[in-house]
Amino acid sequence: MALPLSSSGSGGLFKLSKKSSQRTLTPSSAAEYLASLKAADDDALAREQARSHSPTPARDVVHASAVNYAPSIASTPALSFASTAPSSLSSPTTYAATLEEDDDPLVYPDNPPTSNDPPPSALHSEFGYCNNEEYRYTSSYRDGTSLFPQHQDPPMTILLATYISYLFLIAIGHMRDFFGKRFWPGYYKHLMSAAGYAALNSDFDSFYTRRLKLRIEDCFARPVTGVPGRTILMYNRVSPDFNVSFKLTGQLTRALNVSSYNYLGFAQATGGVADAAEESIRRYGLSALGPRLEAGTQDLHTAAEALVARFLGVEDAAVISMGFATNSTTLPALVSRGCLVLSDEYNHASIRTGVRLSGASVRLFKHNDMASLEQILRESISQGQPRTHRPWKKILVVVEGLYSMEGTFVDLPALMTLKKRYKFYLYVDEAHSIGAIGPHGRGVCDYFGIDPTEVDILMGTFTKSFGAAGGYIAGKKVLIDKLRTINHAFAYAEAVSPPVLTQLTAAMASIMGVAPPLLTPVGAINTQSTALIPYSHPGPAPAAILPSWMHLPPALLSGVEGNTRLRRLAFNSRYLSQGLRKLGFIIYGHRDSPIVPLLIYNPGKMPVFSRLMLAANTYPGAVPFVVVIVAYPATPLITSRVRFCMSASHTKADVDRLLRACDRVGDLLDLKHGCPKHERWTVDEVIDRAVELVHMD
Template identity: 60%
Template sequence: MAIRSRTPSSGGSQSMFKKRSTQSLSPTMASAASYLSAVSQADARARTARSPTPTPTATPALSFASTTSSEPTTDIDELDEDDEKFISPLSVPFRPPTSEQVFNTVHTEFGHCASEEFRLTSAHKPGAPIHGHVDKDPPYYILLSTYISYLVLICLGHMRDFLGKRFHPKAYRHLMPHDGYASLNSDFDSFYTRRLKVRMDECFAQPVTGVAGRTIVLLDRVSLDYNRTQVPTGNKTRALNISSYNYLGFAQARGGCADVVEEAIKRYGISTCGSRLEGGTSELHTVAEELVARFVGAEDALISSMGFATNSTIIPALVGKGCLVISDELNHSSIRFGVRQSGAHVRMFRHNDMRSLESLLREVISQGQPKTHRPWKKIMLIVEGLYSMEGTMVNLPAIMNLKESYKFYLFVDEAHSIGAIGPNGRGIADYFGIDPRSIDILMGTFTKSFGAAGGYIAGKKDVIDRLRVKGYSGTYAEAMSIPLLSQVIASMASIMGVTTPTVSSSNSSSTIAIRSHAANGNGHLTDDEYHHPGPVSSKILPSWMTLPPELSSGEEGRTRLRRLAFNSFYLHRGLDKLGFITYGHPASPIVPLILFNPGKMMMFHRMMKDREVPIVVVVVAYPATPLITTRVRFCVSASHTKEDIDCVLRACDEIGDIMDLKHGLAPADRWSIDEICDRAVELVSLPEA
């Protein structure tokens, strides 16, 4: 809902962006209080604004200068349900294409950006220092007020519970024992949800429709009963999407990959009916597994239909009683879930802290198993390539050094880094220039960079074969469905590039050649033309699959990788230069901006969404993060244009001033927003501090 009228520009689409920068949050909205009151007014307006006549909700003070019907406006009444492309500033590229530029993507899904200067290849420079995770501290008053806010919230919550149970016992019925049944969830366990999360429910589980690409269409909703329920208003809003895990922009309903998926559905149907070992294996599964193995540079790979379940069903097949799992303290819930199922002993080390890891290793190896002091059967270190809440990249070179002396097995969860990191998109090993075969287990998901769903495990052939038999997913879980398989194959092949068998890939940087698997019994991996990380031979791809030339040449894949790297660096450094506290590595497409005060979460979310160009963001707080570091998490995509990132930066700049969020860089070192937008290329190419 707009807090101001959505003023359409008078000068066509080009001036939209410029105009916004000057007129956005007007000086009268300088304080948070006035903003909030404006928001509530806008809400009230929106509730009544379901009248059939498309009356603009503009206040008379602001001119409404629309003259032609083709003007891009975002009046909610114009968001017609049947209209596929909503007319919104987001539907029109910032720079109109010239006659020689042909874009094969839909701008709302994958932004048009022809400017070659907004590209970057990111790789670790050998020998460059790797910084661990640094907690940047805010001023003390911020810390204090954050703790006080939680204190107030908790006290209020308990007071409401206390009074509510006495005066409204009906509303608390499900929290109290009744009819001889214990309560389904105790009021203590659900306290956080009922008393803290509910307050900002509008930030979570927002229903959407359409493609989760560069933009996303929100199904607007309001709550009329203090967030107990959310009622859809029936309106839709197209917003800039800087929240979905769509790193390479493969979430597309049009284009080469979607065509392949359509063809696959026609040929194979939807489901493969059953588990992998019991009649649910399609030939596409074997193709996808071969392709994944080549993509990550491992001997063999297996795929599973759900990313979360990949960890939770595979880890128990790798470690068990008498084994030790060393886990980073910020590892994803699926890893913890899997480790708990395995029955192995677990120890944690401080996030990405190599010294803490080494001292832990020395302790556990010398002490052996608790009480008995027997040596551990195996020690497996589980780390993530890119941490989903912090944006930190694992210090892989240091871990490889430790691995040599301490002989543990290494499991790298590349859920977020595969496809998104490294000059060839092959993940964390590619970024650091480390041989992927020296990592014992590479795990990743297809949800993020490949626009599909599901996960994979890659490693040595005998290990993977064992997991096929002993992992639960092979026997019990449904196999990955056809549309997902074909999307994975098509998107992965287009990142790698495809060679026809006659043309040998002579110019690819050959590091490790895939050995011939013909002798290994399975007999389906026969070509040894593949050089990691190079293009893949079309022989292993399904013969019916045809990718358009820009995809099969790998040209578009490379562009996507370079656009993603540019956008990641740009947003990360831009926010830093504006004075915000951010976490993580600049090459990471995950950019967390730390808010601290829990009360700022919903404000930030709303102010971003209520802008002229609405932006949707993810806000996270305790328990997903430490209590104090409530944050906004941006997920940059290759589908964003430089102008989209400008737009996000501008929005953050304004909101940051209103909400007092700039506690990072000293004011003297900061850049102004215009300076950042103008000198983006320079900013991105700055050497690492």
């Protein structure tokens, strides 16, 4: 039977007890609220400066043309931060003394660094300190690994209770609408339209939002502030009217962030990449102030596109200022009436929007089912267009590299076999896979060891692994040049802003590493000279592609830090996925996926799971967690889930805490319907055997 859906505010079921996670503000007006918030931030900054006891020296900077490229990554140092360690914190004894003052695990690491490592201090909240080489893993496809993970079905009682819960909620919702229209007509008129105007949407269209989603509205769109890194600072709020509106309480809660797409941890306000973005603001400002086809193309755009092409291993690439628009504007430029698009049934809404705008015919095939795709291909090729039976102008197959709701990889090897047999065009959306998987972070082609030039169109975004914004389209130069002239994103949309370009360029270069400097001096970016630089994929970025004013730390330029982030992400992803499976949960997706969906099913358990994780009292010493719960229409009706997003910024201790919290909540909500009880491990056994668990097939 469904659990009651509480309408209390965020964390309304329980009151947080960790004083280090909250800061109390008592505003009486908007002006006083802002003033008190600023005072609280200034007080936190003063306490942090007092904790360091000495000024922070400037970091040594090295230009791309002066670095000695070090291809060896056998010895991985601690990840570089924005500044070196204060002298007073250079020894373990002194650092341990500061932990006694404030030992919040979300701000300071559990294991203090040695005297040879720079203590991260408060930077630990943005990117977790972890220098243990055992907690590393290389993401790559291994022969014999199944690309079709077995999804266990829950007991029939769980499915029956889920259907009954939805029927009960829908029935109660319609009853409230029926009586509400007769006893409170003004309330419904206010919801649907303004006075004197026709309704913009019917009550039927908004039924799901009003009667189902509203009950758990406190679990969505939580207001946050600061950097969405390893941790996130959240404004606490309450609702006096059953989630119709919210009021801030004046408190802030720092929680462990397992909901952002910060796969490689580049969402930092400190560090070499952030410093490069800051320098670009001084030189270029905040906006290009024009579309690409007018006066919006800068040397940074040219450099970024050249770097993206080298990163992917293709001839050319074009960057677009919005990830959603990358699909929704490119697909209409590729196909039109008389063309056929074969789309995976779980493809993103941006792909569906682009196909509808194009006017092309579309057919869906079952998710990642190559037999279903081949059957549709054979039928479509033999029958041709409807009514006329003329051959299709072109057939385009559109898939995603990593599906964001399922956590599954596309079966690219089988898809390439079909491509060679049926001669269709292939469009791969790598929004979630680029930079996150593969031994070199180059996406699904890198993961499966497939030549990227065999894929006709590669699409991806910079909003996940690179901590930036926008997207790219990559492929053959003749195709990209044509798209630059007919894609509406180039003709009408604002160009990518300079600091965003610098962010993605610096982050991508740190993953690739930078090659030794050329004999010719590095000055302004010259596309003709950079195009002639010999390049072997996957390899380091040529130094001439980077702007001459971009200064990055040696660990970034050598590619050591980028490689470490990739291996940390791979370890965290497999550890959480394997650990939750051993605890008995039903988990979707592949084990190398940084997206880990945990099935909840019952709609009544969704808000309770979210609130329990945020309450931070699931076990002694627990910390708050911000999680994402997902339900219909983003997923099938009965497969509601919580979706964890792993990051390289998380430490092994963070995943330990997450597993303990899930283990406790799973027992309370009866969510363990996966492997049989005799095959399950205890949470302590999972944590103790983490390294062994990660390397299991």
